[in-house]
Amino acid sequence: MAHSGAETPSIAYKVFTFEDNKKNTPESLCVSIPEVLDPQYGMYVWPCAVVLAQFLWTRREELRGxxxxxxxxxxxxxxxVAARCGASVILSDSAETPRCLENCRRSCEANGLGHVTVLGLTWGEVSPDLVLLPKLDVILGSDVFYEPQDFEDVLLTVAFLLRKNPSAQFWTTYQERSADWSIEVLLQRWGLTCVDVVWKPSAPMKLSWLDPRCPETRASS
Known part of the structure; x- marks a missing residue:
């Protein structure tokens, strides 16, 4: 059901805590992510996003600057997570999904990241905003290979950005949903190669969630 302009979305916040106890001085990072009751995929935290966030946390010293x-x-x-670790971050989602872009901004607001830029970039479209992006070091994509009909559009966008930024890398996490789905042919078509990263987080991540309508109630896992 579409939201009218007068409706207030139903929002619950998930709080993720990342820890590193291997150093002499333990470090931790806590971020709050709003989830909205909405049929669009981009309104929820998917498992691949958690894995990529954990990976970024373990490489936080490389991300600064x-x-x-x-x-x-x-x-x-x-x-x-990358922005909280000191990186300069640009968040993007499809220009055709304004509610997802609104939730990107909501996530920034919840974590004191008012300086982070949010752009509408639609996969497969070489838009002025895409062309005018600054020099990039890393491109992130968690579970962007979700719908097979989008695979080539995703890789077109990634290939464009990597050709414009030849020293950059594309870091992505994905869930294998079908043995019949593959991007190997598309990688060859766009002149791309990939390397699987075998990695295990050094410490478990903690998750709690909070319903702002009842702030005294918090659950953890």
Whole structure:
């Protein structure tokens, strides 16, 4: 059901805590991510976003001062973590999904990231905003290979950005949903290669969630 301009979306906040206890001085990071009751994919935290965010947390020292773009950001967990770790981050989602872009901004607001830019970038379209992006070091995409009909549009956008930024890398996490789905042929078509990263988080991530309508109630896992 479409939201009217007068409706207030139903929002619940998930709080993710990332920890590193291996150093002499333990470090931790807590971020708050709003989820909206909405049929659009980009309104929820998907497992691949959590994995990519954990990966970014373990490489946080490398991220400081780097410029990152998150494609299909949705609720923007990876991008928010990168920004909180000192990276300059641009969040993007489809220009055709304004509610997802609104939720990107909501995620920034919840984490004190008013300086983060949010752009409408539609996969497969070489728009003025895409062309005018600053020099990038890393492109992020969590679960952007979700619908097979979008695979080539995603890779077109990634290939364009990597050719414009030859020293950049595309870091992506995905869930294998069908043995019949593959991007290998498309990678060859766009002159791209990929490397699987075998990685295990050094510490478990903690999750709690809070309903702002009842702030004294919090659950954890």
């Amino acid at each position: 780097k410029t990152l773009l998150e494609l299909g950001a949705g609720v923007s967990l990876p991008g928010v």
